[in-house]
Amino acid sequence: MFLAPEDAEIEIANSAAKFLARAIPLERLHGAGASPALSTAVRAECGTMGWFGLVLPEARGGSGLTAVEHALFYREVGRHCGPVDILAQGLAAMVTDDARLRAALLAGDASVALAVEDESALRLLGSPDATLALSVARDGARLLDVSMIEAAARPSLDPATGMRAIVRGTPRIVAVSSNGGVWSLGQLGVAAMQVGVAERALDLIVEYAKIRETFGRKIGTYQAVRHACADMALRAEAARCQVWSAAAAMKEGRSDAHVHLDAAKHLADRAAVGNADVDIQLHGGIGVSEEHHAHLLLKHSLLLARVFGTKRTLLARLLHAELEV
Amino acid sequence: MDLRYSEEDEEFRARARAWLTAHVPGSPRPPRGRAAADFDRAWQRKLYEHGWAGIAWPAEYGGRGLSAFQQVIWYEELARAQAPHHINTTYVALMHAGPTLIARGTDEQKAHHLPRILSGESIWCQGFSEPNAGSDLASLTTRGVVDDTHVVVTGTKTWTTDAQHADFQELLVRTDPASHRHHGLTWLICDMRAPGIEIRPITTMLLDEHVNTVFYDEVRIPRASVVGGIGDGWSTALATLAFERGTGFIGDQLELYERVRRAIGLAKQVRLEDGRLAIEHDDIALRLASLKADTMAIRAMTLTSIAETDRTGVPGPKGSLMKLMVTSTHKALSEVVGDMLGWEFVEFDGDRAAHPWTYDFLWSWVYTIAGGTSEIQREITADRLLGLPRAR
Numbered sequence: 220m221f222l223a224p225e226d227a228e229i230e231i232a233n234s235a236a237k238f239l240a241r242a243i244p245l246e247r248l249h250g251a252g253a254s255p256a257l258s259t260a261v262r263a264e265c266g267t268m269g270w271f272g273l274v275l276p277e278a279r280g281g282s283g284l285t286a287v288e289h290a291l292f293y294r295e296v297g298r299h300c301g302p303v304d305i306l307a308q309g310l311a312a313m314v315t316d317d318a319r320l321r322a323a324l325l326a327g328d329a330s331v332a333l334a335v336e337d338e339s340a341l342r343l344l345g346s347p348d349a350t351l352a353l354s355v356a357r358d359g360a361r362l363l364d365v366s367m368i369e370a371a372a373r374p375s376l377d378p379a380t381g382m383r384a385i386v387r388g389t390p391r392i393v394a395v396s397s398n399g400g401v402w403s404l405g406q407l408g409v410a411a412m413q414v415g416v417a418e419r420a421l422d423l424i425v426e427y428a429k430i431r432e433t434f435g436r437k438i439g440t441y442q443a444v445r446h447a448c449a450d451m452a453l454r455a456e457a458a459r460c461q462v463w464s465a466a467a468a469m470k471e472g473r474s475d476a477h478v479h480l481d482a483a484k485h486l487a488d489r490a491a492v493g494n495a496d497v498d499i500q501l502h503g504g505i506g507v508s509e510e511h512h513a514h515l516l517l518k519h520s521l522l523l524a525r526v527f528g529t530k531r532t533l534l535a536r537l538l539h540a541e542l543e544v
Numbered sequence: 545m546d547l548r549y550s551e552e553d554e555e556f557r558a559r560a561r562a563w564l565t566a567h568v569p570g571s572p573r574p575p576r577g578r579a580a581a582d583f584d585r586a587w588q589r590k591l592y593e594h595g596w597a598g599i600a601w602p603a604e605y606g607g608r609g610l611s612a613f614q615q616v617i618w619y620e621e622l623a624r625a626q627a628p629h630h631i632n633t634t635y636v637a638l639m640h641a642g643p644t645l646i647a648r649g650t651d652e653q654k655a656h657h658l659p660r661i662l663s664g665e666s667i668w669c670q671g672f673s674e675p676n677a678g679s680d681l682a683s684l685t686t687r688g689v690v691d692d693t694h695v696v697v698t699g700t701k702t703w704t705t706d707a708q709h710a711d712f713q714e715l716l717v718r719t720d721p722a723s724h725r726h727h728g729l730t731w732l733i734c735d736m737r738a739p740g741i742e743i744r745p746i747t748t749m750l751l752d753e754h755v756n757t758v759f760y761d762e763v764r765i766p767r768a769s770v771v772g773g774i775g776d777g778w779s780t781a782l783a784t785l786a787f788e789r790g791t792g793f794i795g796d797q798l799e800l801y802e803r804v805r806r807a808i809g810l811a812k813q814v815r816l817e818d819g820r821l822a823i824e825h826d827d828i829a830l831r832l833a834s835l836k837a838d839t840m841a842i843r844a845m846t847l848t849s850i851a852e853t854d855r856t857g858v859p860g861p862k863g864s865l866m867k868l869m870v871t872s873t874h875k876a877l878s879e880v881v882g883d884m885l886g887w888e889f890v891e892f893d894g895d896r897a898a899h900p901w902t903y904d905f906l907w908s909w910v911y912t913i914a915g916g917t918s919e920i921q922r923e924i925t926a927d928r929l930l931g932l933p934r935a936r
Contacts, residue, residue: 471546
């Protein structure tokens with residue numbers, strides 16, 4: 220029993236943090252050249268560093284690590300509003316049995332969007348040029364070829380996530396998996412990203428509260444600011460610890476892992492959206508400017524709250540779910 | 545990172561569960577007064593006689609010296625068995641006075657008091673807060689005049705839980721009249737039967753008298769009852785922090801998870817004004833489900849806090865977050881049940897057994913105020929966890 224990162228796990232998280240801060244800093248999402256795309260160069264570098272194959276068994280070309288390292292990595296991705304493509308691509312490598320395709324996915328030579336279906340449309344989230352898309356349900360996943368399909372760009376609130384909708388035609392199914400673990404890892408990954416968003420929002424306002432002055436005092440001395448920051452810390456802490464619980468439960472194959480995952484996603488969505496909201500408010504005017512990072516966190520959190528379980532579906536499941544022991 | 549208990553831990557769990565199944569009292573705790581205190585003493589005595597007292601205390605002081613995780617298991621099993629709640633008349637003695645004596649007491653103090661605390665023979669109360677020193681404890685003014693043999697205490701303490709049942713009190717007084725704030729304070733063992741002490745009960749909004757104001761008129765306390773040295777009281781008062789290791793709320797957490805489950809069960813039985821079951825109303829169902837997630841998070845926070853403390857060797861500054869989480873969840877649960885119960889919720893005459901949900905709702909404010917208000921917990925978080933500049 221040890222519900223916190225251990226040395227080897229911390230090392231992986233640190234290495235991810237260092238790489239991501241350089242490869243996908245939030246600055247990429249500001250200004251004229253801003254793009255939601257995961258660039259070819261960064262995708263290839265992710266491949267070289269093995270980020271797409273973290274949980275894939277070594278025999279299939281992965282690193283054979285666990286849900287714990289997966290959660291630690293995506294928390295770091297979330298801190299930078301990292302593209303959902305990274306997650307889609309890693310999950311896609313679990314779905315295909317085609318060794319050549321898998322190798323291309325792991326190396327970052329192929330590109331995968333996250334496909335989300337609702338009654339009105341099949342949406343593709345991620346880089347506009349992705350040729351594959353992964354559609355994930357609780358009972359399995361399908362890898363789709365969208366290279367020949369006509370898809371129209373949709374306006375996306377979130378600058379970190381491109382959005383297209385398929386206009387005509389049915390994508391060819393490249394691979395099908397009935398492995399429910401794909402959904403679980405997807406849900407865990409998104410929950411971890413939301414924890415990253417929540418923590419980044421807290422970091423931004425704490426840093427600002429230490430230097431910004433009003434009425435001749437640092438704003439961090441005002442209880443109106445301090446107490447709101449403490450509440451942000453609580454939301455982030457609750458979500459973070461529950462994500463650890465879910466990751467460990469998954470790693471150990473516990474029968475109630477899905478309950479921990481649903482709770483983790485719900486708490487993480489709440490922490491990310493809630494903290495992003497307060498981060499903007501406490502920054503004051505600068506918080507609503509495009510040039511500041513604050514709005515990026517809010518917009519990304521709203522996007523992530525819509526994939527791998529929404530508030531209503533998560534809570535409806537949790538209401539009747541039972542834990543082990 | 546893992547959630548697996550060791551074989552040894554699982555064996556401990558099995559033993560605890562078996563013992564509790566056989567020994568948990570069949571009759572409920574009397575709601576108040578001397579009968580409640582006697583019930584608590586009897587339960588503690590039973591724990592002591594069967595070797596379950598002082599789970600977290602070092603073995604050399606009569607405890608079990610168990611690991612933090614075994615403490616967690618013990619509290620989990622107490623909640624599962626619906627055993628008497630550990631926050632009862634024995635709480636201050638076991639969770640605060642005892643650990644303080646272990647950390648700072650003299651050999652004589654330890655030898656006399658610790659066995660009596662473990663066996664439930666001695667009930668303790670806390671004498672820290674004053675009418676003009678609550679959140680700002682360091683502004684306390686109760687005076688202790690030190691002479692060759694005694695500390696002579698004059699002043700007033702308040703919000704003293706169970707003073708009327710207590711044998712001893714942990715009493716924090718100002719022994720250096722020229723001192724300010726946390727300097728010049730002394731931590732004393734006060735015999736509650738000493739001449740010059742008057743206890744006046746305070747009726748609370750729960751319509752009970754669990755708290756009191758205590759008046760001291762030249763109460764003579766032997767110098768042998770000073771714990772941690774004259775003038776060193778502030779440090780003595782803080783000495784138990786290291787002892788608690790973030791597990792203080794695990795009992796409450798598990799109780800809360802069980803209470804959420806009970807509330808969900810209730811929602812499947814009670815009908816609202818429109819004749820539909822409470823659970824069929826989205827606003828009730830979603831709040832209950834969200835509270836279930838919150839109680840899961842509280843357990844995770846506890847386990848993470850123990851692990852992080854193991855890693856660093858010192859408890860982190862996250863106890864305040866834990867208290868905020870537990871107390872706000874407790875209140876939110878009471879509120880949603882209040883929305884379900886309609887008129888039944890406002891039929892209350894102070895009878896805890898007959899109206900447990902209303903009683904717990906009113907208890908919410910004891911939770912969010914006692915032991916450092918929610919506002920103080922946010923201040924501590926802002927200072928120690930976030931490093932924000934101080935205004936005080």
